[in-house]
């Protein structure tokens with residue numbers, strides 16, 4: 001990743017520009033405070049110049065000036081604290097807004113977004129964090145680097161036009177030096193980001209598969225490989241730091257040039273023959289005040305480089321149009337599902353996953369989808385859950401084309417139980433309540449009874465209020481599946497979608513779960529992807545699939 005492709009660069013710039021506009025009102029505070037600090041700095045330089053000239057016997061300043069300089073120092077410290085707080089507020093606000101937007105997009109896309117989990121979490125956490133410096137430091141620093149030096153050089157020019165010109169000329173050198181060192185720094189910081197990504201992705205992947213690594217006795221070899229990835233990150237980080245030192249060095253050189261030029265201009269000061277010693281001292285004392293906003297600008301330069309890389313990754317997700325479609329006025333109590341010559345292809349270079357599938361399921365009916373692995377059973381369920389749009393043919397619910405509906409609305413119609421239930425950390429009750437957050441305890445307990453969760457929950461220390469999931473009480477596969485079935489009972493939708501829900505269960509547990517599932521299907525429209533043994537557990541018509549088609553059609557050669 002030497003540099004961003006032109007399209008990504010433009011998308012990143014557009015995203016940052018749009019977000020900066022949203023923060024415009026908030027950014028005004030740190031910028032005004034920064035200008036206030038610069039104005040105080042000018043006044044303080046004048047007072048200190050008068051005090052120093054008095055020490056040299058060339059002016060008559062007294063305790064009044066000293067007290068005023070001290071008050072200004074305290075005021076500047078106060079303004080700097082307020083500025084820092086205002087900057088942090090801008091950064092936090094931008095991050096919170098963007099994080100919510102990214103999270104919402106990822107949740108809305110659901111499994112349709114096929115990025116790895118580690119990558120999704122990096123988008124929400126690291127990429128958003130990388131934007132903080134852009135809003136909190138770079139934007140105010142860039143504005144102040146243009147305004148404050150003009151104010152300070154203007155004040156110097158009022159006292160001595162040549163000194164004003166010297167300061168202005170030195171100030172103009174800063175962005176040039178920054179741009180030159182920034183070319184390399186931009187590339188280095190993006191490479192560092194990529195190395196960090198690789199390391200965290202690999203770590204997450206290997207931690208998930210830790211039991212497999214240990215069983216295969218690969219832990220030492222893997223530790224070495226992780227070590228190599230960490231070493232790459234170290235080398236890339238050092239390179240970024242080296243370039244940062246170079247840019248700091250360039251800044252110091254420019255400050256040195258400005259000071260030397262002003263010292264040359266006001267050389268008479270040392271000899272004691274300067275006609276306006278206060279002016280000379282004032283101009284010299286303005287040098288640190290003049291360069292303070294430029295230093296902040298240089299310091300924040302790498303922040304905007306890092307932010308651009310992060311924004312390039314976030315832009316495709318944030319700029320993509322959100323899910324479109326109609327909303328359901330209400331969930332119909334009964335649904336008829338019709339597939340007519342439906343085609344679905346995940347990848348143009350591979351055969352279609354569904355290649356002209358037709359069927360109809362009426363309310364109260366169960367359709368069993370059977371067929372070898374990869375024949376397209378799950379793909380049919382994915383379409384009905386709104387995670388995929390069919391590429392051809394027509395899918396209708398109660399006669400209405402489902403592609404007209406927003407994908408999220410489709411999910412209001414159905415309950416889904418897959419092969420392995422995901423149990424969140426929380427109580428069993430909370431895990432069931434996920435299906436319908438407004439459900440009362442009576443409804444949850446009824447669902448738990450219907451799904452035979454009560455059978456095992458009654459024996460747990462706190463019944464339905466037992467903590468389960470990560471770090472909690474471990475549930476067996478069959479118990480977790482029963483929690484998933486309870487969720488489906490609680491949702492009480494007209495359409496039930498089951499994807500081999502008993503595949504991983506032993507025959508005894510399978511019978512218990514099948515019993516609960518059969519009762520779930522009663523009176524609803526049910527579509528069940530299943531293997532042959534479990535199919536015997538349901539009553540329904542069977543559609544046998546073969547390579548994305550009805551096996552009967554294939555046999556008939558249609």
Ligand SMILES: Nc1ncnc2c1ncn2[C@@H]1O[C@H](COP(=O)(O)OP(=O)(O)OP(=O)(O)O)[C@@H](O)[C@H]1O
Nearest residue numbers: 114346347353372373374375376377378379380529
């Ligand atoms: N996300 C995806 N990207 C690309 N191809 C996919 C994707 N998901 C499924 N496929 C392909 O589509 C075809 C149908 O897959 P599908 O998951 O619908 O089959 P299945 O009958 O449910 O299989 P199984 O019984 O093993 O779960 C397979 O050839 C599979 O490789």
